[in-house]
Amino acid sequence: MYIVTAKEMYDIDHFAMTEIGLDGKLLMENAGRAVADRVTAIVKDTDKICVLAGSGNNGGDGFVIARTLLDKGYAVQVLQVVANDKILGDAYYHKRLFERCGGIISLFDGKCTSMITSNNVIIDAIIGIGSKGILREPLASLVHYINREAKKVISVDIPSGLPADEGKGEFISIQADYTFVIGAPKVSAFLNHTSPYYGKWEPVSIGLPSRAFKTNTSRFVWGIDDVRNSLPDRKPDDHKGEHGKGLVIGGSKEMPGALAMSLKASLRAGAGLITGATTEGVIRMLSANCIEATYKELSETNGFLDNRTDVSLEGYHAVAIGMGMGRRTCTGDLVRSLVHTAECPIVIDADGLYHIKEDLLDIENRRYPTVITPHPGEMAMLLGITVNELLLEPFRYSREFAIKNNSYVVLKGMITIITSPEGEQVVNMSGNPGLAKGGSGDVLTGIILAMIMQGQTIFQALCNACYIHGRSADELISEKHSYHDLLASDVIDGLAKVFRIIS
Numbered sequence: 419m420y421i422v423t424a425k426e427m428y429d430i431d432h433f434a435m436t437e438i439g440l441d442g443k444l445l446m447e448n449a450g451r452a453v454a455d456r457v458t459a460i461v462k463d464t465d466k467i468c469v470l471a472g473s474g475n476n477g478g479d480g481f482v483i484a485r486t487l488l489d490k491g492y493a494v495q496v497l498q499v500v501a502n503d504k505i506l507g508d509a510y511y512h513k514r515l516f517e518r519c520g521g522i523i524s525l526f527d528g529k530c531t532s533m534i535t536s537n538n539v540i541i542d543a544i545i546g547i548g549s550k551g552i553l554r555e556p557l558a559s560l561v562h563y564i565n566r567e568a569k570k571v572i573s574v575d576i577p578s579g580l581p582a583d584e585g586k587g588e589f590i591s592i593q594a595d596y597t598f599v600i601g602a603p604k605v606s607a608f609l610n611h612t613s614p615y616y617g618k619w620e621p622v623s624i625g626l627p628s629r630a631f632k633t634n635t636s637r638f639v640w641g642i643d644d645v646r647n648s649l650p651d652r653k654p655d656d657h658k659g660e661h662g663k664g665l666v667i668g669g670s671k672e673m674p675g676a677l678a679m680s681l682k683a684s685l686r687a688g689a690g691l692i693t694g695a696t697t698e699g700v701i702r703m704l705s706a707n708c709i710e711a712t713y714k715e716l717s718e719t720n721g722f723l724d725n726r727t728d729v730s731l732e733g734y735h736a737v738a739i740g741m742g743m744g745r746r747t748c749t750g751d752l753v754r755s756l757v758h759t760a761e762c763p764i765v766i767d768a769d770g771l772y773h774i775k776e777d778l779l780d781i782e783n784r785r786y787p788t789v790i791t792p793h794p795g796e797m798a799m800l801l802g803i804t805v806n807e808l809l810l811e812p813f814r815y816s817r818e819f820a821i822k823n824n825s826y827v828v829l830k831g832m833i834t835i836i837t838s839p840e841g842e843q844v845v846n847m848s849g850n851p852g853l854a855k856g857g858s859g860d861v862l863t864g865i866i867l868a869m870i871m872q873g874q875t876i877f878q879a880l881c882n883a884c885y886i887h888g889r890s891a892d893e894l895i896s897e898k899h900s901y902h903d904l905l906a907s908d909v910i911d912g913l914a915k916v917f918r919i920i921s
């Protein structure tokens with residue numbers, strides 16, 4: 419499933435019409451019919467439906483929806499929210515078809531009308547991706563009224579007034595219960611501050627060719643089919659060396675468990691051999707608990723790793739660093755020296771990110787892949803901006819950082835955005851609020867480390883790891899756990915089921 423900006427969607431429409439020859443009226447017919455089909459699945463036969471139609475093509479979709487529902491026998495009427503002379507082109511054509519089929523159109527008189535309250539379903543086709551700036555009057559008041567009074571609101575393509583793109587914090591928008599997005603979801607469906615306005619959303623297909631999407635966008639949602647297509651099988655004659663020897667560096671006297679989570683998760687996710695490199699005290703605590711891992715003792719100052727041991731990375735296929743190591747200066751020296759010398763992929767997480775903040779040039783200059791896995795607080799710290807600024811434009815900030823610093827960025831959150839150094843972006847939607855707990859990120863880092871060593875591309879490895887991590891939490895919630903009680907260690911146990919589902 420592709421994710422588009424408003425401009426990309428217009429380019430895709432344009433491509434479909436000019437390069438392929440699809441007619442705009444036909445696309446509008448397809449859009450309206452596809453939405454009407456979905457609407458019939460969520461309304462009752464006895465529901466009274468009011469379609470609000472605006473001036474652009476979104477309003478045009480509204481006329482097709484109204485005609486299709488009328489033909490199916492629903493009690494439906496249209497409230498046209500703009501003057502007659504504003505309905506032009508393809509939208510006018512479909513308005514005429516609706517009228518000729520016996521459809522009734524009322525004109526919005528600027529007052530908040532009883533049609534909003536006397537119908538139990540409102541279909542919002544006021545404005546789509548053509549929305550510019552903040553909604554003007556009288557539509558702004560109408561939208562406030564709908565949000566207050568309407569019983570069930572179904573938006574067409576996007577809740578009216580909501581920006582399609584990132585970077586816009588001020589708007590007046592319909593609060594939808596459902597949104598049927600046309601062709602592909604828009605970027606705002608994936609942002610913390612705009613996604614709630616969509617209610618439940620799903621895409622409807624209107625016959626736009628996949629070539630049109632491939633040519634015009636490089637952003638998409640990673641799904642189970644993508645995992646199945648890219649995750650290498652384990653062969654009958656495999657030996658452990660073929661699944662990678664990974665090193666996990668982290669832990670301190672204050673946070674020993676973080677390392678344990680990463681080690682266990684990495685082993686459960688298929689790593690061949692995993693070594694935990696940490697302080698003597700942490701090894702003592704973990705070794706009986708995580709017996710499949712091997713351990714390497716590093717030097718320490720008062721229970722925190724320092725840079726006095728000469729850590730050899732020879733023979734390791736990938737390294738993960740940072741979890742539970744704390745923010746002491748002596749530990750930072752260790753991180754920076756390993757980032758500088760590691761001749762293999764390195765995954766930097768948690769406090770490791772804090773230590774590299776001032777040395778991003780070292781990351782940029784690395785000849786081997788670098789992966790950073792920040793949550794929004796860590797990403798904002800690396801960028802020197804606030805979390806609010808970041809979350810307003812997470813796609814842009816991730817992309818700029820990844821390209822500038824020649825690194826893979828896994829920006830974690832309710833949805834996770836994975837960006838390659840070339841700027842390709844994928845969204846992972848698996849996972850749930852049960853993961854909003856200490857340790858979830860350490861588990862993800864362990865899975866990432868394992869995936870990187872399994873023979874996929876680094877980008878595929880990151881996408882697969884995020885999907886599998888979130889899916890484990892989703893499976894656990896659907897079975898025996900709740901958002902409240904789910905623990906990071908449960909997510910490790912849940913991997914067994916996810917791998918069975920995938921294979």
Ligand SMILES: NC(=O)C1=CN([C@@H]2O[C@H](COP(=O)(O)OP(=O)(O)OC[C@H]3O[C@@H](n4cnc5c(N)ncnc54)[C@H](OP(=O)(O)O)[C@@H]3O)[C@@H](O)[C@H]2O)[C@@H](O)CC1
Pocket residue numbers: 431442445446449472473474475476477478479544545546547548549550551552553554557574575576600624
């Ligand atoms: N082939 C295709 O293209 C297909 C497109 N499809 C559909 O078309 C939709 C995009 O259509 P679109 O480009 O016509 O824009 P749309 O969202 O209807 O709004 C434009 C109108 O809004 C108005 N307006 C804007 N800002 C405003 C404000 N702040 N406050 C008040 N009014 C404001 C603006 O008025 P103006 O400012 O010009 O006076 C203009 O008249 C898309 O979301 C999808 O549903 C599908 O049918 C599939 C095929």
Ligand SMILES: Nc1ncnc2c1ncn2[C@@H]1O[C@H](COP(=O)(O)OP(=O)(O)O)[C@@H](O)[C@H]1O
Pocket residue numbers: 768792793830831832833834848849850851852853854855856857858859860861862887888
């Ligand atoms: N509400 C949520 N929905 C989906 N995934 C979530 C949610 N909250 C957190 N996660 C996931 O849980 C993990 C948390 O990582 P992080 O914040 O680094 O945790 P920690 O540092 O405590 O280990 C990330 O993979 C994130 O995407």
Ligand SMILES: [K+]
Pocket residue numbers: 476542543544545546573574575576577578
């Ligand atoms: K709309």
